[in-house]
Every structure is written in C-alpha cells, then in structure tokens.
Amino acid sequence: MLTVEGLRSRYGRIEVLHGIDLHVDSGEIVTVVGANGAGKTTLLRCLSGVQPVSGGSITFRGEVLTPVPAYKRLRRGLAQSPEGRQIFTNLTVEENLRLGAFLFSDDRVDRDMEDAFQMFPILKEKRNLAAGGLSGGQQQMLAMARALMGRPSCLLLDEPSMGLAPIIVQQIFDVVKGLKALNVTVLLVEQNAFGALKIADRGYVMETGHITMEGTAAELIADPRIREAYLGI
Amino acid sequence: MSELMQFLLSGATVGAVYALVALGFTIIYNASDVVNFAQGEFVMLGGMTTVFAHAAGLPLPLAALVAVVATSALGVALNKLAIEPARGAPVVSLIIITIGASIFIRGAAQLVFDKQIHRFPAFTGDDPLHILGATILPQSLWVIGGALVVFVALWLFFTRTLTGRAVLATSNNRLAAQLVGINTNWVMTLSFALSAGIGALAGVLVTPITMTSYDVGIALALKGFAAAMLGGMGNPKGALVGGILLGLLESLTAGYLSSTYKDAAAFIVILGVLFFMPQGLFGRKSTDRV
Ligand SMILES: Nc1ncnc2c1ncn2[C@@H]1O[C@H](COP(=O)(O)OP(=O)(O)OP(=O)(O)O)[C@@H](O)[C@H]1O
Ligand SMILES: [Mg+2]
Numbered sequence: 001m002l003t004v005e006g007l008r009s010r011y012g013r014i015e016v017l018h019g020i021d022l023h024v025d026s027g028e029i030v031t032v033v034g035a036n037g038a039g040k041t042t043l044l045r046c047l048s049g050v051q052p053v054s055g056g057s058i059t060f061r062g063e064v065l066t067p068v069p070a071y072k073r074l075r076r077g078l079a080q081s082p083e084g085r086q087i088f089t090n091l092t093v094e095e096n097l098r099l100g101a102f103l104f105s106d107d108r109v110d111r112d113m114e115d116a117f118q119m120f121p122i123l124k125e126k127r128n129l130a131a132g133g134l135s136g137g138q139q140q141m142l143a144m145a146r147a148l149m150g151r152p153s154c155l156l157l158d159e160p161s162m163g164l165a166p167i168i169v170q171q172i173f174d175v176v177k178g179l180k181a182l183n184v185t186v187l188l189v190e191q192n193a194f195g196a197l198k199i200a201d202r203g204y205v206m207e208t209g210h211i212t213m214e215g216t217a218a219e220l221i222a223d224p225r226i227r228e229a230y231l232g233i
Numbered sequence: 234m235s236e237l238m239q240f241l242l243s244g245a246t247v248g249a250v251y252a253l254v255a256l257g258f259t260i261i262y263n264a265s266d267v268v269n270f271a272q273g274e275f276v277m278l279g280g281m282t283t284v285f286a287h288a289a290g291l292p293l294p295l296a297a298l299v300a301v302v303a304t305s306a307l308g309v310a311l312n313k314l315a316i317e318p319a320r321g322a323p324v325v326s327l328i329i330i331t332i333g334a335s336i337f338i339r340g341a342a343q344l345v346f347d348k349q350i351h352r353f354p355a356f357t358g359d360d361p362l363h364i365l366g367a368t369i370l371p372q373s374l375w376v377i378g379g380a381l382v383v384f385v386a387l388w389l390f391f392t393r394t395l396t397g398r399a400v401l402a403t404s405n406n407r408l409a410a411q412l413v414g415i416n417t418n419w420v421m422t423l424s425f426a427l428s429a430g431i432g433a434l435a436g437v438l439v440t441p442i443t444m445t446s447y448d449v450g451i452a453l454a455l456k457g458f459a460a461a462m463l464g465g466m467g468n469p470k471g472a473l474v475g476g477i478l479l480g481l482l483e484s485l486t487a488g489y490l491s492s493t494y495k496d497a498a499a500f501i502v503i504l505g506v507l508f509f510m511p512q513g514l515f516g517r518k519s520t521d522r523v
Contacts, residue, residue: 048411048412049411050408050411050412069416070411070412071411071414071415071416071417072414074412074413074414075414079412080412082408082409082412086406086408086409086412087406087409088402088405088406088409089405089406090401090405091401091402091405095398098398099398099402099409099410099413100413102395102398102399102402102413102414102415103413103414105395146409146413147412150413150414
C-alpha cells in the first residue's frame with residue numbers, strides 16, 4: 001500500500017534522512033521505533049508532504065506521491081495525527097472533528113462523529129469546549145479522531161503515547177489496534193518501542209536517519225540488541 | 234453637549250475607516266503572521282482608481298467596483314510575487330517586504346496617476362443632517378454603515394461558510410489545516426484579496442470626505458496598525474473596537490486640546506499598548522498548551 005524507497009530529507013544543509021526504505025501493506029500495523037532525534041517525525045512529515053524531500057520516492061496505492069501537494073494527500077487516503085497533536089486550540093472539540101471531515105459534506109460526517117465519540121467517550125462530554133483546554137491525553141484522542149474523520153485508508157501516527165499516563169497510553173494503543181477492524185492501515189512512530197511493538201505486525205528500527213533493523217514485531221521484541229537499547233530489559 | 238456630540242460623530246467616521254484598515258491587517262496577519270504595511274496603499278488605490286475611472290467616464294458605482302476589484306487583484310499579485318516566494322523567511326523579512334511593496338506602490342501611483350489631491354462627489358449629496366444638535370455628512374453615514382456591513386458580512390463568512398472555516402483553521406494552525414486537506418496557499422491568496430478589497434472599499438467610502446492623493450496610504454497604515462494593536466492583533470472584533478476608539482480619541486484630542494496633537498494620539502496608543510498590554514484589548518488568551 002505504502003512504499004518508501006531511498007527517501008532523503010534535509011533541514012537547510014543538514015540531511016536528517018539518509019535513504020529510508022520501508023513498506024506498509026494493506027491492513028497492517030507497522031511501527032517505526034527509534035530514539036529522540038532519529039528522524040521519525042521528519043519521515044512522517046515527508047509522507048504527508050509538509051516537509052520537502054531531497055531524494056528517493058514515496059508510492060501510495062500505486063501512485064508516486066512526491067509531486068502531490070500536502071493538502072491533496074488526504075484526498076488520496078493518507079491521514080496524519082501529528083507530533084504535538086496540533087489540534088485547533090481556539091475551536092471546540094466538535095469543530096475540530098468537523099474540520100477533520102473538511103473534504104466531505106454528506107450524512108456520513110455525523111455518523112463518523114458518533115463513531116469517534118464511541119471510540120473516545122470523553123470527547124463527547126467535552127464536545128462544546130475549546131480544544132485548547134483539553135488535557136494532553138484528550139488532545140491526543142482528538143488528534144486521532146480528527147484524522148479518522150478524513151476517512152483515511154492509511155493513518156500515520158506520530159508518538160501518540162508521548163507524555164501520557166500509562167493508563168491513557170493503554171487506551172490509545174487499544175484504539176490503534178482496533179483500527180484493523182475498520183480497514184485502516186497504520187504506520188505508527190514511537191519512542192515507546194515496547195508498547196508499539198506489542199500491537200504491531202512488523203517494525204523498523206530507525207537510528208540517526210537510517211533504518212538499522214526490521215522484522216516482525218515478535219522478532220524485534222525477542223532481539224537482544226533491541227531489548228537492551230529500547231526495551232530496557 | 235452638542236459640541237461633544239459633534240466630536241463623537243466625526244470620531245466615529247474616522248474610526249470606521251481605521252477599523253476597516255485594521256481589519257485588513259487582521260485578515261492577513263491571521264492567515265500568514267505577516268503585518269502587511271502595504272495595507273494603507275490599498276486604501277489609497279481604492280480612492281485614486283475610482284477618481285480616475287470616474288474621470289474617464291465610468292459612472293461612480295462602476296468606477297468604485299473597478300477600483301475594488303483592481304486593488305484585490307493587486308493584493309493577490311503582492312502575495313504571489315513578493316510574499317509566497319519568500320515563504321520560510323523570518324516574519325521580520327516578510328514585514329520588510331511589505332514596507333518595500335508599499336513604497337513601490339506609492340511610487341507607481343505617482344506615475345500612473347499624478348501628485349494632485351482629488352475627490353469625487355459624495356454618494357448622496359453634501360447637505361448635512363442634524364442629529365442631537367450636531368451635524369453629520371450623509372457620506373459619513375455611508376462610511377459607518379459600510380464598515381458595519383463589511384463586519385457583518387465577514388462574520389457570516391467566517392462562521393457560516395466552508396471557505397470561511399478553512400481560513401479560520403489556517404490561522405489557528407497552518408500545519409493541521411494542511412493535514413485536513415485545506416489548501417493553505419489558496420487561503421493566503423484569498424486573504425490578500427479580501428484585505429486589499431476591504432482597504433479599497435474604505436478608500437472609496439472616505440474619499441468624498443477626506444480627499445485622496447498618492448501619499449495618503451502611510452498615515453492610514455499607521456493609524457490602522459495602531460487600531461489593530463489596540464484591539465489585539467489578529468482579532469476582527471478588536472479591529473472594529475480599536476478603530477472606533479482610536480477615531481474617537483483623535484477627534485476628542487483635536488476638539489478639546491488642539492488638532493496639532495491629533496496624530497500624536499495614534500503614536501501614544503501604539504506605545505501605551507506595547508508597554509502596558511501587548512495583547513491588546515481582545516488579545517488572544519493563551520489557551521494553547523505545549
Ligand atoms: N525544524 C528543524 N530544523 C532543523 N533541524 C531539525 C528540525 N526538526 C528536526 N530537526 C533535526 O532533525 C533530526 C530528526 O528530528 P525528528 O524530529 O524527525 O526526530 P524524531 O525521531 O521525531 O525525534 P523525537 O522522538 O524526539 O520526536 C534531529 O536531529 C533534529 O534535531
Ligand atoms: Mg518526533
């Protein structure tokens with residue numbers, strides 16, 4: 001479904017992705033784990049088109065995405081819940097969700113919103129409040145729900161567990177796992193390698209702009225190097 | 234009493250113009266974080282283009298329409314040619330670009346038009362109306378009414394239309410707006426067109442009272458900027474209130490102190506706001522969490 005080949009990207013003169021190869025098949029949950037500053041966010045920003053690519057290619061459902069401007073990528077089925085949540089803080093929870101469905105104006109918008117509220121009941125309680133006042137966990141839920149309102153076939157998730165209490169992290173990872181049943185393919189980027197690998201089918205390890213290891217989630221969890229470097233076991 | 238009323242009426246008239254200029258600042262600032270110092274030139278172009286189109290034989294309403302449309306197009310060109318290519322540059326550089334653009338537009342206006350002072354007839358005559366012992370020109374009512382209509386129309390646009398929501402979303406979070414499928418470049422183009430059009434409309438409305446020439450833009454940009462700062466940069470309601478307040482302040486200063494101090498009012502407002510309440514009256518409360 002999503003194929004990345006030799007992807008390079010830079011900030012000014014400093015290259016931070018040095019040729020990334022990875023692929024995500026339809027229906028999979030794939031995770032990219034890596035430490036602080038490895039380039040995970042930059043990778044997702046390239047995939048969504050909000051970060052210039054300096055080499056390599058991105059193919060999504062048979063189409064080369066590189067020339068497609070950022071705002072058209074959701075129309076192709078690629079959504080992102082970005083790092084730092086990036087919700088519309090001045091708008092209400094409901095308005096955020098409606099903007100998630102900016103591309104649509106049919107009856108399904110209301111149904112999708114009900115589904116989102118079912119997924120994250122706390123958002124329903126707060127639907128008329130300014131999103132900027134939500135707690136970190138609630139903002140994360142809103143960011144994910146907003147991305148899903150765009151009816152993606154593939155969802156890019158950037159560190160949904162960042163800075164959240166373990167119980168909230170668990171709730172969010174459960175929802176991610178449940179996306180399979182909704183036919184949403186997931187590319188999940190995480191520093192929380194253990195949590196991510198537990199729900200993923202496959203994984204990649206990223207270090208300073210390179211993919212250094214890949215395998216099934218079970219293989220990676222069992223690998224001694226990973227256990228030492230990322231799982232702290 | 235009637236004296237005070239007179240000052241209030243003339244203050245409200247000028248204030249409505251400042252409010253429209255401040256609104257122009259606000260719209261572009263929201264879409265791009267740029268303070269567009271060419272905003273005053275849009276007002277000048279609105280007036281001057283109407284003058285010359287009218288002199289060329291167009292009926293006044295048509296001349297005014299031509300002026301608003303042409304100025305909007307110039308706003309779009311300013312964005313496409315000067316602001317968009319510099320995307321990614323620090324905001325300060327973008328602001329300097331707008332100052333350069335305003336100097337350029339002023340120079341061009343001097344050549345294309347001339348250096349004379351012009352006016353065209355008031356829309357509905359020059360016979361003053363009497364209100365509570367004070368007099369007001371019918372054209373003043375056009376100015377105040379025009380400003381109110383613009384504000385209501387914009388409010389409807391932002392709250393009721395999909396495009397308006399796209400503009401709001403872009404101003405709140407540009408990255409998120411792109412991710413939900415909004416063409417933020419187009420939103421910026423639209424914002425420049427809107428701002429320029431509103432500026433030009435202000436010029437059309439006020440020229441029969443204040444007259445116009447190629448160089449009226451600088452002072453207006455400064456006053457509009459002061460009004461926007463007073464109201465809280467980026468807040469349309471603030472632009473309205475800030476504009477009216479500044480107009481009243483100027484008119485009361487001129488009336489009760491001396492008209493020589495009138496222009497100082499705007500400077501004092503800018504300094505006062507910068508020192509004592511940088512957020513302005515309606516400044517964004519920071520609900521943003523990091
Ligand atoms: N806007 C920027 N300008 C310059 N360098 C940047 C910028 N953003 C990120 N970088 C650099 O690019 C590299 C990769 O950063 P990136 O944010 O992609 O890492 P990450 O894997 O997402 O890290 P984290 O887990 O902390 O989110 C880092 O060395 C970082 O310092
Ligand atoms: Mg990151």
